[in-house]
Amino acid sequence: MTRRPRKALIIGAGIAGPVAAMFMKRAGIEADIYEAWPYSNGIGGGLQIAPNGMRVLAELGLADELIGLGSIAESFDFYSQGGKKLGSINRDMAKRFGLPAVNMCRATLNETLVDKAWSSNVSVHFEKRLVKIEDRADQPVIAHFADGSEAEGDFVIGADGVHSAVRRHVIPDGPVPFDTGLIGFGGFVPRAVIENLPIGQRIETTFGQSGFFGYGFCSSNPDDGAMWWSTQPSHGMTAAAYRLQSQDAIKQHLRDFHAGWHDPIPAIIEAARNIVVTDTLDVATLPTWSRKRTLLIGDAAHATTPHAGMGASLALEDAMRLGRLMLERQELGVTFQAFEQERRPRAEKIVAIARRNGNSKREFGPTGAWIRDHILKLLLPLTSKGMDFMYAYDARAA
Ligand SMILES: Cc1cc2nc3c(=O)[nH]c(=O)nc-3n(C[C@H](O)[C@H](O)[C@H](O)COP(=O)(O)OP(=O)(O)OC[C@H]3O[C@@H](n4cnc5c(N)ncnc54)[C@H](O)[C@@H]3O)c2cc1C
Secondary structure (H helix, E strand, O other): OOOOOOEEEEEOOOOHHHHHHHHHHHOOOEEEEEOOOOOOOOOOOEEEEOHHHHHHHHHOOOHHHHHHHOEEEOEEEEEEOOOOEEEEEOOOHHHHHOOOEEEEEHHHHHHHHHHHHHHOOOEEEOOOOEEEEEOOOOOOEEEEEOOOOEEEEOEEEEOOOOOOHHHHHHOOOOOOOEEEEEEEEEEEEOOHHHHOOOOOOEEEEEEOOEOEEEEEEOOOOOOOOEEEEEEEEOOOOOHHHHHOOOHHHHHHHHHHHOOOOOOOHHHHHHHOEEEEEEEEEEOOOOOOOEEOOEEEOOHHHHOOOHHHOOHHHHHHHHHHHHHHHHOOOOOHHHHHHHHHHHHHHHHHHHHHHHHHHHHOOOEOOHHHHHHHHHHHHHHHHHHHHHOHHHHHOOOOOO
16 A cells, blocks of 8 residues: 655745645645745735635635735726727626735735745745756655755655746656747836826726736835736847846836827836836646656646736645645545646636737737727627636635
């Protein structure tokens, strides 16, 4: 008879990692997390957690805290470059799905999850960059780190995101991240920049002839309580190349790119500080999510472009569903297969939606943009209905 796994080595302390660790604890499994970077706070831009992700956070007792730290989004509205309203989706999420969609700083979410993992007696080891996994029969699995140290456990959960090193162990010659040709800029501005506008709790977004801009509140902090982002064709420039430029040069690029866009976009760009630049990456479908005693979850298994606003919520769902399956105490390989069988169809459907949405942010001629805007106006009410399956999902009941 196979021994019941007692210790999980979790690689990555982003979103899926700390949550998976807490659900492992609930299943009676010890969990240690290994994160490549040092502990730090204040990293990243803003993001939105949808009702399905909020349900997982509610299960951990964190929903109210994060609603308090973030800002409820009451709808997601679309405009043309000149400021004509094209439509609105994601209205009344709390009423329709039991929990709201919540905007928050990525750093707030991450710090809250790591704190909660600590207080659940999970060990989080920072500056431990996984470089290799050794999985020999009748021996513990060994994770090797860049600093020469190693850790032993009964199995490995790869929650190490889009650039996953664990993925390379699971599928040595498998798919690698590719650039989708769009680049993202983002950050925070003082609430006052948008506070006097009639946007209330809505996220407002604009489709340009080329590119996309969005903004909304994300916390009650007066200094950086509004988040914004700009998605645009990269024209071959990588995020790393932009990061070599000064903040002034990046801001000038944004001014030029969004020149003539409707208010308050120019004011948001003027107020922007500490602008974060990110490549928009994607990974082709993986042939498998596990190999022997190692399983991938979150972006490591099904990286998604940000255009459906769902990657973090999928990562939260994965962590909880894996915890629930571990409670069934089946053989590890059976649990991993059951996890993949259950999660893959949903994840791949959403990844495909995100890819499709990204296409509307590419470059259009004036006529193309006009046609795109009119099609959007007609399609948004239907699109909205077609997205309900994402938000209605309940990882507690699945
Ligand atoms: C610009 C942008 C905006 C987004 N907006 C949204 C949004 O609004 N809503 C939403 O739901 N999703 C959004 N997403 C997607 C979302 O951020 C991801 O899907 C989510 O972070 C995936 O969580 P994860 O835990 O799988 O990976 P991550 O959050 O990426 O965490 C992976 C962790 O693993 C660590 N790591 C990496 N390699 C190693 C290694 N070798 N050893 C040890 N540790 C390692 C990393 O440092 C990181 O801490 C956005 C993404 C981007 C890029």
